[in-house]
Amino acid sequence: MAGTKCRSPNPDLVDRWIAAGYGQGDGACYKPFMYVRDVPSIGTSSMVKSRVTGRTHHYLSRQEFKVHLEAEYSRYTKNIREQYALLPLAETQQIASDLGVRHPTYPTTKTPTVMTTDLLLTLDRPSGEQLLAISVKLAKDLTPRNLEKLLIEKVYWNQRGVKWVLITEKEISTHRVNNLCFFELSLADDCVLSSPITPEDFSRRFEANCRQGLSFNAIMAKSTRELDLDVHTGHALLGQAVWSHQSRLDIEKDTLTHRGSVFLKEGA
Incomplete structure (x- = not known):
């Protein structure tokens, strides 16, 4: 069954989603713009409780879930916000126009899509808190059209002085x-x-x-x-x-299995 945000919304409905605070805010009360229930299930979505934020996160692909695990494990991560809305909507529309590309619309409609960033991290760095915006794609999905949409996203974050990165399966350990x-x-x-x-x-x-x-x-x-x-x-x-980084188990050398060998970090 198609999810609740995949039913050819009109602009008024999109405005109600925005007014309800989806994809906005901070902290434990943050609500992603898209929940697992909002998209057709193809067996790749994930829900995971975070020790960093204390809430359950919703990921629409296995690759997004993997990047979440990497972020969760990092000593520097203070906050994780998934499916972060790029608002105001008029701004992404203007960026698309300036770039000379089509702004995405919801399927079978002319309603402009609220674009989202897969993960927005707050990192604790020596120089202070920093934001990092992450888009997650499989390399095979980097089609010309998807690259256009990623460019809109990149410009959006660049205009805010926020670093934006694209992660494919090639960058995941x-x-x-x-x-x-x-x-x-x-x-x-x-x-x-x-x-x-x-x-x-x-x-x-x-x-x-x-x-x-x-x-x-x-x-x-x-x-x-x-x-x-x-x-x-x-x-x-x-x-x-x-x-919690309190173990000498080497999780980089090989994949653990119940019947497999265990490796410890050398010199730790």
Whole structure:
């Protein structure tokens, strides 16, 4: 079934979406312009609870979700806003006109589309907070028409002095993202709160038990047995240690699997 924002809206309906605050604002109350429910489901959308913002984020493609994981893992990220609306609408229309390209419209209508940026990050840098606007595309989707729309987006952010970048699958670290996915559910696992063992302490025990030839499952079983924990809690503790940069697990070298080998960072 088509989502609620894919039903050939007229300008009045678009104005109501804007007035309702979609794709605007900041903090935990931020509402993305597009939710997962708003688009046709093709099996690639994702919803994920963020430890950075404390809210559930909505991503319309698997690639956007992967970039979110990278942003979530970064020590510098203070805020993440997905599907950020490029407003006022008249500004993107003017940019398109100046560039001599067509402004996008909603399918089967002449209603101008509210353009959005996939992720808008607030980064904590030594010089102060900085914004970073990110568009996410598969390389195969960089058609001439999509490049025109990306150019409108780039100019919009450049006019505000905000850095804009385009990320394709070529810029995403496969092993790191896969391993963050491996521990993704740990982020919102409440069993960690009631554990007498901290994530960092559990990771130290796990690391001490790492031996060549032992699988992840074998090391996990040994570590949880020694600390009198269940495996589920152990996995959640280790995951939170990884996400908090408190673990020596090397998530860059290879993709973790339950039956695969575990690598530790050298010299850490």
